[in-house]
Amino acid sequence: MDHIVVLGAGVGGTMTANMLRRRLDRSDAEISIVDKSTEHAYQPSFYLLPFEYMEPEDQFRDVRGLLQDGIEFVHSGVTGVDPDTKTVALEDGELSYDYLVVALGHRLAPETTPGMLEGWEETDSVYPFYHFEAAMQLRDALKDFDGGTFVVSVPDTSIKCGGAPLKMTMLAEDYFRRQGIRDDVDVVMTKGSDAVFGVSPYREKLEEIWADRDIEAKLNFTVDEIDHEAQVIHSEEGETQEYDLYAPVPPQYGQPALTENSPLTEADTENDGEYVAVDEHTLQHVEYEDVFALGDGCSTPNAKTAAAARKQAHVVLDNLTAHMADKRQTAKYKGYAACPLLTKKGKAMVAEFDYENSISAPVESRMNWIMDVNILPSFYWDTWLRGYDPLP
Ligand SMILES: Cc1cc2nc3c(=O)[nH]c(=O)nc-3n(C[C@H](O)[C@H](O)[C@H](O)COP(=O)(O)OP(=O)(O)OC[C@H]3O[C@@H](n4cnc5c(N)ncnc54)[C@H](O)[C@@H]3O)c2cc1C
Numbered sequence: 001m002d003h004i005v006v007l008g009a010g011v012g013g014t015m016t017a018n019m020l021r022r023r024l025d026r027s028d029a030e031i032s033i034v035d036k037s038t039e040h041a042y043q044p045s046f047y048l049l050p051f052e053y054m055e056p057e058d059q060f061r062d063v064r065g066l067l068q069d070g071i072e073f074v075h076s077g078v079t080g081v082d083p084d085t086k087t088v089a090l091e092d093g094e095l096s097y098d099y100l101v102v103a104l105g106h107r108l109a110p111e112t113t114p115g116m117l118e119g120w121e122e123t124d125s126v127y128p129f130y131h132f133e134a135a136m137q138l139r140d141a142l143k144d145f146d147g148g149t150f151v152v153s154v155p156d157t158s159i160k161c162g163g164a165p166l167k168m169t170m171l172a173e174d175y176f177r178r179q180g181i182r183d184d185v186d187v188v189m190t191k192g193s194d195a196v197f198g199v200s201p202y203r204e205k206l207e208e209i210w211a212d213r214d215i216e217a218k219l220n221f222t223v224d225e226i227d228h229e230a231q232v233i234h235s236e237e238g239e240t241q242e243y244d245l246y247a248p249v250p251p252q253y254g255q256p257a258l259t260e261n262s263p264l265t266e267a268d269t270e271n272d273g274e275y276v277a278v279d280e281h282t283l284q285h286v287e288y289e290d291v292f293a294l295g296d297g298c299s300t301p302n303a304k305t306a307a308a309a310r311k312q313a314h315v316v317l318d319n320l321t322a323h324m325a326d327k328r329q330t331a332k333y334k335g336y337a338a339c340p341l342l343t344k345k346g347k348a349m350v351a352e353f354d355y356e357n358s359i360s361a362p363v364e365s366r367m368n369w370i371m372d373v374n375i376l377p378s379f380y381w382d383t384w385l386r387g388y389d390p391l392p
Helices: 011-023 043-047 116-122 132-144 164-178 202-212 306-324 366-384
Strands: 002-007 029-035 039-041 060-062 071-075 078-082 087-090 093-096 099-102 148-153 185-190 216-218 223-227 232-235 240-242 245-248 291-293 337-344 347-353
Touching (some): 002 011, 011 029, 043 132, 043 164, 099 306, 116 223, 132 245, 306 337
Parallel strands (some): 002 029, 002 099, 148 185, 148 245, 185 216
Antiparallel strands (some): 039 060, 223 232, 232 240
16 A cells, blocks of 8 residues: 655645545555644734734644544654655654655744844844744734834745735734824835835735835845844845834745755755755656645745645645556646735735736725635635635
């Protein structure tokens, strides 16, 4: 019997394992999924929690309760992969596989920007909100904030959900207005590139909204160092930005278990060897044919989102099962990503695009907010993650 090992029980890994289990007969394939954590977090809540638009107790589920019967959950850290001997090294032992699906996501690395971790740990003004704990601490800090400069920053590494810093900035601006302190707050987002968002026509719509609401986009500002005592951000370009309350997006990288202890990332020349090198359409590894990868930690040049991982899971399902049956792989990932850009409480614009085209209209609506905040989470937990996706 074939043994399929899935690394990571986040969005990509859980969906893929569940869909594989539903498609493959139990007498044909054994499926194991490995994660260092028993908790799965709904990460898109992390920019809503600070404003109390979602509650923390709803954002976590036990991974084991999300898996179809007939999937073995291995609770352990992955420390390396040897695709020549087809083994995964774990913190406590090893696993052999016939086929491997890698979905270990991004590593958050606030410690790689001098002053970011120190600011978070030692002051009451720095909250890298991609960490759940920081998002909750920011909730308290916002309650005490009565004016000054509020800054969000985007690092120069690849990040998951490129829209999250924009949402944090716009929701904060709206929150200050609702608290009656908007005139006492400067709202600033810094970014190393020269546009608030990379894809048209959403970029132009966002520029319009930001101009209307007096939100400053400080572009070509690459965060280099944070002087957490003086509350000043220094950029590589030689500029500075002061802050009273600061919500940085931490730099993000591939997982050390793969970059340092496997050859799977070596051929990822586009991202300096950070991510598992796969064909951008088939999601099969470029050198090891029994290895597939998806989600934030694979080398595809798309916007890293759960929406993208969801689409990719279908492609891995079809191509891996075709490969197992010695058939031609016909499924193609076309770069789909979707990012609901929450512009203020009760309003959102959905940016939906792929490698070639933008798909959705750049329109703010109440319906988009309701979809994202009230409807999508239950689809996420109760259908997609569990491997049911009637409209892939
Ligand atoms: C603040 C924020 C807002 C977001 N908003 C949106 C949004 O609105 N829409 C959207 O579509 N996406 C959003 N995302 C992005 C989305 O959450 C990710 O793109 C998605 O989770 C990627 O799935 P993944 O499976 O690649 O990684 P993950 O879901 O991160 O899963 C990776 C898994 O690997 C495990 N792991 C890592 N290293 C090891 C190891 N060495 N050993 C064992 N296990 C390991 C982790 O514990 C984790 O369970 C947001 C993310 C954040 C942080």
